[in-house]
Amino acid sequence: MPSPTLRYAYFPGCVARGACQELYQSTAALTQALGIELLELKKAACCGSGTYKEDSQLLEDTVNARNIALAESLDLPLLTHCSTCQGVLGHVDERLKEARENNPAYLEEVNRFLVKEDCAPYRGSSEVKHILWALIGDYGLEALQERxxxxxxxxxxxxxxxxxxxxxxxxxxxxxxxxxxxxxxxxxxxxxxxxxxxxxxxxxxxxxxxxxxxxxxxxxxxxxxxxxxxxxxxxxxxxxxxxxxxxxxxxxxxxxxxxxxxxxxxxxxxxxxxxxxxxxxxxxxxxxxxxxxxxxxxxxxxxx
Known part of the structure; x- marks a missing residue:
């Protein structure tokens, strides 16, 4: 059986708080039914839906490094229920973890912007996880079936x-x-x-x-x-x-x-x-x- 105290830093994204409010509503109902605790990141910003990088890769990385850093400050994985948010945040997370190893100067540049905004620096200590992956990898399909x-x-x-x-x-x-x-x-x-x-x-x-x-x-x-x-x-x-x-x-x-x-x-x-x-x-x-x-x-x- 899964842990009864699965906890995530919750990144609902923009659309679920606007045009698709039923997604926000049903995610709350589902996680409550499964005993999963969500700590919503209310200070998070829009991931950009892939558009920020059209102007600046640094902009996309900095905005989403901040989003991930908010989850890291809670020592929790970041959970999203939006494939677009997962794709953008997950790819930024991959890129910055690679930069930590191969291009530390770039990561330092990103973190300087975060520090200016009184935000904790990105450390690369968290995971970005779509609710589909959480159901399969953390909760488990057998445990889900039992519920x-x-x-x-x-x-x-x-x-x-x-x-x-x-x-x-x-x-x-x-x-x-x-x-x-x-x-x-x-x-x-x-x-x-x-x-x-x-x-x-x-x-x-x-x-x-x-x-x-x-x-x-x-x-x-x-x-x-x-x-x-x-x-x-x-x-x-x-x-x-x-x-x-x-x-x-x-x-x-x-x-x-x-x-x-x-x-x-x-x-x-x-x-x-x-x-x-x-x-x-x-x-x-x-x-x-x-x-x-x-x-x-x-x-x-x-x-x-």
Whole structure:
């Protein structure tokens, strides 16, 4: 059994505190159900979503060194539930740990900025860990399975990994970046059936959406169609930005591709929390643009 006192410095990121508040809500419900303690880093800054480095690599490294240093000051690993945050923070952490060994002058430059802001210097003593990795590596799939009170039997779930979780870092724990199985293993642990399709490890199209909406929505539509054709009842993603393009913009996607879709898209914590018996009303499922009622109906869940 896992330790009952798993503790993390929690980096919720921007989107879960704004457009995807249901992710923040369901992460709280899931971790509470599992007995995991989160210490939210309320002084943390946006990771930049990969945009800071377009202006300055030093800017991206300094902002995120500060975020990681906040976790280090608590002597805790940094936990995120956003693949984009994981990719940016994890890659910065890798780069600065390499600099500590091979380019200490650069790390000193980064830390000088942190000291100016009365922040502790980055030491490289913490880990950046997506909640998916925490469930698998720290809590454990066997222990998770033992906590399931509502097995998701008959629910066909299609994982949508996206880009950052698999490819932003030089190495990722508990998975193969080219043939991932971590999310599918979580599905099996909670009783759901994994559905495989070609686009599950590809980009959702979000980075294009601000300047090439038609291309972005065509990309998203292709993934949604493939998942539907493979028999999926829902798509499950570990990234709120992917969720925005695949759920919130699904009506726009339908117009671009000229086809009705109606595929529910769940955040990973929502799916797992459902299996732990958390009521849907505590998971923000009503906030989704595409109704999640078909998922609940298939599972025989009535939420009063």
């Amino acid at each position: 399931v009170t509502r097995r998701l039997e008959g629910l066909k779930c299609a994982a949508f990994y996206g880009c950052y979780l698999l490819r932003a870092q030089k190495s990722i724990p508990f998975d193969n970046p080219f043939q991932p199985e971590s999310m599918e293993n979580v599905f099996r642990a909670v009783g759901a059936t994994p559905v495989y399709y070609r686009g599950r490890t590809q980009c959702c199209g979000w980075p294009l959406s601000s300047y090439a909406a038609a291309e972005s929505f065509t990309m998203a539509g292709g993934h949604l169609q493939e998942a539907l054709e493979a028999g999926a009842d829902c798509l499950v993603t570990p990234c709120p930005l992917c969720h925005l393009n695949l759920d919130s913009r699904q009506p726009e996607v339908e117009k671009v591709i000229g086809r009705s879709l109606g595929l529910p898209v769940l955040h990973l914590p929502q799916l797992v929390a459902l299996a732990l018996g958390v009521p849907p009303r505590e998971l923000g499922l009503e906030r989704h643009v595409v109704s999640t009622k078909p998922v609940l109906e298939k599972l025989g869940i009535i939420d009063n």
